[in-house]
Amino acid sequence: MRYWLMKSEPDEVSIDDALAAPRQTVAWTGVRNYQARNFMRDAMQVGDGVLFYHSSCPEPGIAGLAEVVSTSYPDETQFDPKSPYYDPKATRETPRWMLVDVRATKKTRLVSLAELRAAPELAGMQVLQRGNRLSITPVSPAEWKFICKKLIG
DNA sequence: GCCAACGTTGGC
DNA sequence: GCCAACGTTGGC
Numbered sequence: 001m002r003y004w005l006m007k008s009e010p011d012e013v014s015i016d017d018a019l020a021a022p023r024q025t026v027a028w029t030g031v032r033n034y035q036a037r038n039f040m041r042d043a044m045q046v047g048d049g050v051l052f053y054h055s056s057c058p059e060p061g062i063a064g065l066a067e068v069v070s071t072s073y074p075d076e077t078q079f080d081p082k083s084p085y086y087d088p089k090a091t092r093e094t095p096r097w098m099l100v101d102v103r104a105t106k107k108t109r110l111v112s113l114a115e116l117r118a119a120p121e122l123a124g125m126q127v128l129q130r131g132n133r134l135s136i137t138p139v140s141p142a143e144w145k146f147i148c149k150k151l152i153g
Numbered sequence: 154g155c156c157a158a159c160g161t162t163g164g165c
Numbered sequence: 166g167c168c169a170a171c172g173t174t175g176g177c
Binding site: 033034035130131132133 | 157158159160
């Protein structure tokens, strides 16, 4: 059982959108970074905990909780020439981009980026490190517990 | 809109 | 394999 922080632009898929989806589940499409892909492909397991983070928006921060509900499989958008996520180098025989399904479990109060940065307990959190741009980052059990208990309640 | 930071591309 | 140029992310 591992824990992750996954960024989503709320204009694309917000926590409300995820909760409103069938089975509260969305396919995590559009990741086009190898490190983030590798986390989904190689490290994620069904049941892993997810902090659902809103990025590139007026109030960036953790907006909800979710869980991984599938193993990885090819991201369909890489094969679709009309998709903004189309990758001409990907084929169905050798897909390049993999994703998992994520089920939203709870909308929380917005725990802002500033609030996360203000907590000494979270100083080592990967998403808070200088220059971090990864859209998926691991979260330690201690960080997960602290965020769930102290910040979300 | 700005810009720091980082990833990717492609010439050599 | 190096590295400059370019593109993207994402907070502010």
